[in-house]
Amino acid sequence: xxxxxxxxxxxxxxxxTLSLTCTVSGGSxxxxxxxxxxxxxxxxxxxxxxxSVYYSGSTYYNPSxxxxxxxxxxxxxxxxxxxxxxxxxxxTAVYYCARHDYDLWTNYYKYYFDYWGQGTLVTVSS
Amino acid sequence: SxxxxxxxxxxxxxxxxxxxxxxxxxxxxxxxxxxxQKPGQAPVIVIxxxxxxxxxxxxxxxxxxxxxxxxLTITGAxxxxxxxxxxxxxxxxxxxxxxxxxGTKLTVL
Numbered sequence: 001x002x003x004x005x006x007x008x009x010x011x012x013x014x015x016x017t018l019s020l021t022c023t024v025s026g027g028s029x030x031x032x033x034x035x036x037x038x039x040x041x042x043x044x045x046x047x048x049x050x051x052s053v054y055y056s057g058s059t060y061y062n063p064s065x066x067x068x069x070x071x072x073x074x075x076x077x078x079x080x081x082x083x084x085x086x087x088x089x090x091x092t093a094v095y096y097c098a099r100h101d102y103d104l105w106t107n108y109y110k111y112y113f114d115y116w117g118q119g120t121l122v123t124v125s126s
Numbered sequence: 127s128x129x130x131x132x133x134x135x136x137x138x139x140x141x142x143x144x145x146x147x148x149x150x151x152x153x154x155x156x157x158x159x160x161x162x163q164k165p166g167q168a169p170v171i172v173i174x175x176x177x178x179x180x181x182x183x184x185x186x187x188x189x190x191x192x193x194x195x196x197x198l199t200i201t202g203a204x205x206x207x208x209x210x211x212x213x214x215x216x217x218x219x220x221x222x223x224x225x226x227x228x229g230t231k232l233t234v235l
Contacts, residue, residue: 037224046128047161047169047212049224060222096168100224111216111224112159114180116168 002027004097004117012091012124018084022097022117023077030055030075032104037113038071038082040093048093052100053080087124094119130213130227137233138203146198146230148213156216158196160189163210163229172211173198200232208234 008020022036029036038050051061053071061069065084073080084091098113130150138144148158157176161169171180173189176196186201196215200207211230217223 046229047214047226049226052222052224062223063219109222111156112171112174112214113169114171114174116170119168 002099002115004099004115006095006097006117006120008120008122010121010123012087012122013126014088014124015086018082018087018091018122018124020082020095020097020120020122021079022081023079024099025078027099027115028075029073029078029080033102035060035100035102035109036071036073036080037098037100039096039098039113039116041096041119042090042093045093050082050084050095054102089124092122092124094121128228129218129225130215132211132213132227132230134228135231135233137235138200139235140205141202143199143201144203144232146200146211146232148196148198148227149194150215150218150225150227151194152216152218152225153191153194153196158189158191159214160187160196160198161212161214162207163212169212203232203234205234208232 003025005023012018035052037052051071053059068085070083096119097117099115100113101110160173162172163169172187176191177189188199213227217225
């Protein structure tokens with residue numbers, strides 16, 4: 001059974017960089033069949049896709065965050081990571097990591113997420 | 127504002143039928159997925175690819191589409207169905223971009 005687990009600081013100061021890691025077990029970030037994503041949810045608000053990374057390192061980002069986001073993967077550790085720079089209070093949220101399918105042969109990228117981590121709350125405050 | 131529009135809140139009497147809708151131009155050419163999210167939990171897919179139900183999801187959940195709109199119907203709502211429901215699909219501004227609706231809070235009376 002695939003499991004994803006987010007980890008990282010729960011408190012980040014304004015203007016600093018938020019860094020989170022997602023550890024994958026029961027599956028591999030080296031698989032060509034999946035993209036690995038970060039999604040966040042501000043308190044009492046809806047879901048916002050941040051971006052996704054493929055095993056090759058190829059990435060796609062939400063245009064509204066693109067200038068501040070870097071998502072990468074570490075195949076040796078079976079992890080993928082999120083860095084969000086210049087954070088403000090508006091970046092306070094529960095951050096989820098998740099998986100979505102990709103069919104290499106048909107180039108069919110699925111837009112939904114079938115496995116999620118439990119989420120981790122990151123608060124931006126001085 | 128989101129590219130996918132949902133009513134913020136909907137209520138239904140126990141055992142009755144409720145429809146939750148999601149509107150957006152991208153739904154004309156891309157599949158919709160519906161998630162159920164209960165407080166303190168990660169979202170769970172209840173419908174994917176417009177109308178398909180994952181194993182383990184009760185058959186009272188169904189999905190449909192028409193034009194630029196997708197719908198999630200719960201036939202015979204149960205108390206445990208009270209939750210937030212989100213639709214998601216492809217973004218309209220480019221391939222590989224993902225969008226979510228703003229979510230609908232379902233109250234079962």
